[in-house]
Amino acid sequence: MTDLSLGIQRALAANPLREPVLRVVIESLQLPRGSHGLDAGCGIGLQSLMLADAVSAEGHITGLDIAPEVLSFATDNARRAGYAERITFCEGDVKDMPFEADSFDWAWSADCIGYPAGELTPLLTELARVVRPGGCVILVGWSSQQLLPGYPLLEARLNATCSGYIPFLRGKDPALNFLSALRRFREAGLRDVKARTFVGDVQAPLSGGERAALASLFEMLWGQPQAEVSAEDWQAYQRLCVPGSADFILEDDGYYAFFTYSLFRGRVPPR
Ligand SMILES: C[S@@+](CC[C@H](N)C(=O)[O-])C[C@H]1O[C@@H](n2cnc3c(N)ncnc32)[C@H](O)[C@@H]1O
Numbered sequence: 001m002t003d004l005s006l007g008i009q010r011a012l013a014a015n016p017l018r019e020p021v022l023r024v025v026i027e028s029l030q031l032p033r034g035s036h037g038l039d040a041g042c043g044i045g046l047q048s049l050m051l052a053d054a055v056s057a058e059g060h061i062t063g064l065d066i067a068p069e070v071l072s073f074a075t076d077n078a079r080r081a082g083y084a085e086r087i088t089f090c091e092g093d094v095k096d097m098p099f100e101a102d103s104f105d106w107a108w109s110a111d112c113i114g115y116p117a118g119e120l121t122p123l124l125t126e127l128a129r130v131v132r133p134g135g136c137v138i139l140v141g142w143s144s145q146q147l148l149p150g151y152p153l154l155e156a157r158l159n160a161t162c163s164g165y166i167p168f169l170r171g172k173d174p175a176l177n178f179l180s181a182l183r184r185f186r187e188a189g190l191r192d193v194k195a196r197t198f199v200g201d202v203q204a205p206l207s208g209g210e211r212a213a214l215a216s217l218f219e220m221l222w223g224q225p226q227a228e229v230s231a232e233d234w235q236a237y238q239r240l241c242v243p244g245s246a247d248f249i250l251e252d253d254g255y256y257a258f259f260t261y262s263l264f265r266g267r268v269p270p271r
Helices: 003-029 046-055 068-080 120-130 152-160 178-187 208-222 231-241
Strands: 036-040 060-065 087-091 104-110 131-146 191-203 256-267
Touching: 003 046, 003 068, 003 131, 003 191, 003 208, 003 256, 036 046, 036 120, 046 060, 046 068, 046 087, 046 104, 060 068, 068 087, 104 120, 120 131, 120 178, 131 178, 152 208, 152 231, 178 191, 178 256, 208 231
Parallel strands: 036 060, 036 104, 060 087, 104 131
Antiparallel strands: 131 256, 191 256
């Protein structure tokens, strides 16, 4: 299995957790019906489909990604779902996009730009360039989770050494963290800048999709043993989080978990 096919599998596996909350996020934006939007760093295009629903059949979505393999999957998936006319996928780098200025009514980017830490201002400036004055630039990112009810200290320690995102955070300037995006929106010249956090949650009895999504998430977050994890915590992880283990937490009939997505948005000023 290549890394990319693992990435596609993880994106598909995570969708039962992500889709309900991301639909609420998209609904909150009240994207105009008939508008033309950009999904920057669209991956396999699962949100491109939701964004296309939001703008209705009169609107149009362009999905942009740097990886041809995910775009090929996204194109086939959108065609199979009946959205071939409503979504166009194209290859490109969010840092220097192959679009004229003012090409879109709004731009959305989820779990791509600056997540969890990166240099946001030039990217926001580039997104603002391709959105017409008055349109919105929207960044959305997974921002926290509580997935091990009853084990908050273990979860905090696993998070502190997490293989899924610590490599992206360690040694990074706090000002570059995704949750510091308000300042970056203002630096990029965007107006009416707002932040909001949305909660997704799941509870027992879990559907098959939710179960698979959570098991995949455990593995992605904590599944690579890190030097800093104590032997005791690693044993506890194996006992609670690995499918088939005696105390697999997803078998608990009282299981409840939640996670958050944070949204930042700003309006493009008159040129
Ligand atoms: C974690 S995935 C998120 C995909 C999708 N937005 C979602 O939330 O399901 C990040 C995506 O960003 C893309 N990406 C990373 N750097 C990029 C860049 N410089 N330009 C365009 N796409 C990029 C990756 O190829 C990947 O598909």
